[in-house]
Amino acid sequence: MKIGVVGLPNVGKSSLFNAITEAGAESANYPFCTIEPNVGIVDVPDERLNVLGKMYNTQKITPASIEFVDIAGLVAGASHGEGLGNKFLSHIREVDAIVHVVRCFENEKIIHVSGSIDPKRDIEVIEMELALADLEQVTKFLDKNEKIARQSKDKALLTSVEMMQRIKDALEQGKQARMLSFNEEEKKLLKNFALLTAKPVIYVANIAENEITAPDTNFVKTVKEIAAAENAKVVVLCAKIEEEIAMLEKEERAMFKEELGIKESGLEKLVVASYDLLGLQSYLTAGEKEVRAWTITKGTKAPQAAGKIHTDFEKGFIKAEIVSYADLVEAGNFLKAKEKGKVRMEGKDYVVQDGDVILFKFNT
DSSP states (O other): OEEEEEOSTTSSHHHHHHHHHOOOOOOOSSTTSOOSOEEEEEEOOOHHHHHHHHHHTOSOEEOOEEEEEEOOOOOTTGGGTGGGHHHHHHHHTTOSEEEEEEEOOOOTTSOOTTSSOOHHHHHHHHHHHHHHHHHHHHHHHHHHHHHHHHHHOOHHHHHHHHHHHHHHHHHHTTOOGGGSOOOHHHHHHHHTTTOGGGSOEEEEEEOOGGGTTSOOOHHHHHHHHHHHHHTOEEEEEOHHHHHHHHTSOHHHHHHHHHHHTOOSOHHHHHHHHHHHHHTEEEEEEEOSSOEEEEEEETTOBHHHHHHTTOHHHHHTEEEEEEEEHHHHHHHSSHHHHHHTTOOEEEOTTOBOOTTEEEEEEEOO
C-alpha cells in the first residue's frame, strides 16, 4: 500500500511524515522545503504478531508494511506549474490513497501561504488543483478517443469514454471523481487513468499542542463536516507532538503518551483509517521460522489470499487449514485448538477473514 501525504506548504506534512516514519525528513518554516518526495516504508503495528511469535518461539516476525510518500506542498496554480506543481502532481498519481494534512492551529511564527488559517479554503485549493489536473487529462482522452470509440464500437473503449464524460461533467461542477459511483467494470478501467480526484482521501486535522486534550475545535469541526460530505476519513492529531514522540526511545514513548493522554500514535490512527478506507485486512501465517501478516482486500477468497505468498500457492491450491487468531490464543497453541475443533479445512470458495491464521495446502 502506497500513501501520498499532501497539503499546502507549512501545514505540518513533513513533521507528520517524520513522526510516522522516523525518517528525519527536513522540516522548515518556508514554502517548498520538500522538493523531491521523501519516501518511508513503515511497519503496520499489529500486536497479534508478537503474541504468535512467543507462542511459536519464532525466529522472525514480519509485519505488513505501508509506503508513505511526503509530496511537496501544493499551491494555487499547481496544475499549471506554479511552485513546481506539475512535477508534484505526478508523484500523487502513483499512490493508492491520499493523506491530506490540513492546518488547524494558529501560530504567528509559522507562515501560512495565504496569510490566515482557514481549513475550508485550504482544502478547496488542493482539491481545485487536483480537479484541474484531472480535467486536462480527461479532456485530452475524450478529444482523442470519442470519435474512435463510436466508429470502432469497441466495448471497453466505449465504456471508458462514457465514464470519462461523466467524470468530466462532475469535475466541471466542482465535484471530485471519488464522489461518483462506478460499477465493477468501470472500477477496473478507472485504475488505468490514475486520476488524482478518484483516489480515496484521509484528512489529517493538524492541531496545536495545547489542544490535544480538547481537539474538537471549530477548525477541526470544519474538516469533519467536509469529510462527512465526501465520505472521507478524518484523523485528528498534533504533528509536532507526534514528531517529538518519535524521537524518544521506544520504552519512553508509552510513558510520554500516557502523560499527554494520547492512546494511539498518529501512525496507528492512520493505519486503521487507511485499512478501513481501502477495504483491507490482514491474515496471518505462523511457524518456528516466521510469523507474518499478509494484507489482502476484504472479500478475498482463499486461493487468491494464498497467491499473496506465491503465485504457485494460488495455482496449485488444494485447501486451507484455518483457525481464528482469537480461538488460537484461547486454546494456547495450534494442537490444542485442533483438539477443541477450532481448526477448519476450507476450500476454494472460503472468504478469508481478518485475523485468520492459515496453513495452505497446495500442489506444485
